[in-house]
Amino acid sequence: IKETISAHHKTKHHKNRSMSSITVQPPKCLQKTFVAPRRHMFGPGPSNVPPRILAAGAEPIIGHMHPEMLEIMSDIKSGIQYAFQTQNNMTIAVSGTGHTAMECAIFNAVEPGEGVLTAVNGIWGERAAEMAERIGARVNSIVTTAGGYFTSEEIDRALAKHKPVLFFLTHGESSTGVVHPLDGIGDICHKHNCLFLVDCVASMGGAPLHMDKQGIDILYSGSQKVLNAPPGTAPISFSERACQKVFNRKTKPVSFFLDMTWLANYWGCDGKPARIYHHTAPVSAFYSLRESLAILAEQGLENSWRRHKEVAEYFHEGLENMGLKLLPTVTTIVAPPGYDWKEITSYIMKNHNLEISGGLGPSVGQVLRVGLMGGNSSKASVDMVLEALRDALRYCHKSKV
Numbered sequence: 001i002k003e004t005i006s007a008h009h010k011t012k013h014h015k016n017r018s019m020s021s022i023t024v025q026p027p028k029c030l031q032k033t034f035v036a037p038r039r040h041m042f043g044p045g046p047s048n049v050p051p052r053i054l055a056a057g058a059e060p061i062i063g064h065m066h067p068e069m070l071e072i073m074s075d076i077k078s079g080i081q082y083a084f085q086t087q088n089n090m091t092i093a094v095s096g097t098g099h100t101a102m103e104c105a106i107f108n109a110v111e112p113g114e115g116v117l118t119a120v121n122g123i124w125g126e127r128a129a130e131m132a133e134r135i136g137a138r139v140n141s142i143v144t145t146a147g148g149y150f151t152s153e154e155i156d157r158a159l160a161k162h163k164p165v166l167f168f169l170t171h172g173e174s175s176t177g178v179v180h181p182l183d184g185i186g187d188i189c190h191k192h193n194c195l196f197l198v199d200c201v202a203s204m205g206g207a208p209l210h211m212d213k214q215g216i217d218i219l220y221s222g223s224q225k226v227l228n229a230p231p232g233t234a235p236i237s238f239s240e241r242a243c244q245k246v247f248n249r250k251t252k253p254v255s256f257f258l259d260m261t262w263l264a265n266y267w268g269c270d271g272k273p274a275r276i277y278h279h280t281a282p283v284s285a286f287y288s289l290r291e292s293l294a295i296l297a298e299q300g301l302e303n304s305w306r307r308h309k310e311v312a313e314y315f316h317e318g319l320e321n322m323g324l325k326l327l328p329t330v331t332t333i334v335a336p337p338g339y340d341w342k343e344i345t346s347y348i349m350k351n352h353n354l355e356i357s358g359g360l361g362p363s364v365g366q367v368l369r370v371g372l373m374g375g376n377s378s379k380a381s382v383d384m385v386l387e388a389l390r391d392a393l394r395y396c397h398k399s400k401v
């Protein structure tokens with residue numbers, strides 16, 4: 001050994017390195033302790049996670065197939081059924097963000113060559129169209145201006161023309177702020193033998209939504225908005241009609257990870273006695289999701305809808321008093337002319353430790369977006385945002401003159 005070491009000493013390499021097989025050294029940056037900044041998360045998501053949900057996520061890890069975990073998953077299922085107002089047995093949380101649930105819905109409901117119709121009034125309809133195209137669907141879209149709605153007649157006509165198997169609509173269009181009416185659209189879809197898929201990532205818990213009564217066949221959401229849980233889990237539910245289509249496919253879905261046949265078993269929705277390992281569920285994220293659904297159940301869905309509406313009205317009043325113009329929604333403010341929206345959001349982040357955001361997709365450069373979701377939906381938060389905006393308009397204006 002001595003000989004080997006002294007031989008190494010003679011090499012041009014540094015003494016310590018010569019004894020190690022690694023070529024990449026431990027990064028210096030990881031030697032620093034990380035502390036997340038404390039911020040008011042008043043953009044369109046993620047929202048602040050209250051201590052009770054953070055604490056749930058910090059509980060010790062158990063196995064993803066342990067009976068206690070299966071019980072937590074069953075609690076999550078009941079919580080989602082409540083939040084979605086559905087009796088659907090096929091109700092689960094996907095391990096992933098809102099996009100994962102979006103792909104889960106489209107990948108399972110559509111086979112290559114089948115038709116999909118998407119309603120585009122912001123970016124989410126465009127993304128749904130892209131996902132469907134990627135799996136070889138025939139995709140058509142109905143398009144309206146950002147901030148616009150679709151009438152039942154327009155939807156009826158487009159369904160008659162394109163004969164899709166799936167129609168996609170966003171309930172809360174977070175890029176423009178529109179809450180789209182849903183009543184009656186399910187019936188129109190079913191008349192055309194088409195499934196009705198709705199995105200409620202930005203609206204669930206914040207605006208009235210009744211999956212069963214409104215005839216929605218597939219509904220999905222996300223954890224990081226009104227639920228105030230960390231990003232990374234996404235509720236999704238399939239109606240009986242959707243299950244008929246999903247479980248009678250000729251081809252397997254393109255994604256193994258998102259295959260509802262596997263997920264239905266893992267979540268105990270397929271009636272089979274044995275639960276088979278599919279993937280290692282994000283255990284801590286499920287703890288947090290369960291806690292967030294427990295808080296929603298304790299507070300009451302209708303109370304949550306009412307609070308979000310009242311706080312939005314209070315916010316609107318304050319914004320109008322400041323002379324700011326609103327799009328026809330709760331959270332989207334027309335960017336005040338003469339100001340650079342980026343300067344406003346940066347100023348507010350720097351001086352108020354508070355996140356609001358600019359536009360997305362078609363609304364880039366035109367709007368400021370404020371999300372007051374879950375625990376953030378309070379008059380105190382509104383006052384904080386109004387104060388920050390008032391301050392920013394004063395400061396940013398001065399710097400321009």
Ligand SMILES: Cc1ncc(COP(=O)(O)O)c(C=O)c1O
Binds near residue numbers: 045100170172200231
């Ligand atoms: C309406 C809507 N749909 C889908 C998504 C995608 O969710 P995620 O970012 O969690 O993938 C978002 C996220 O902001 C959203 O607002």
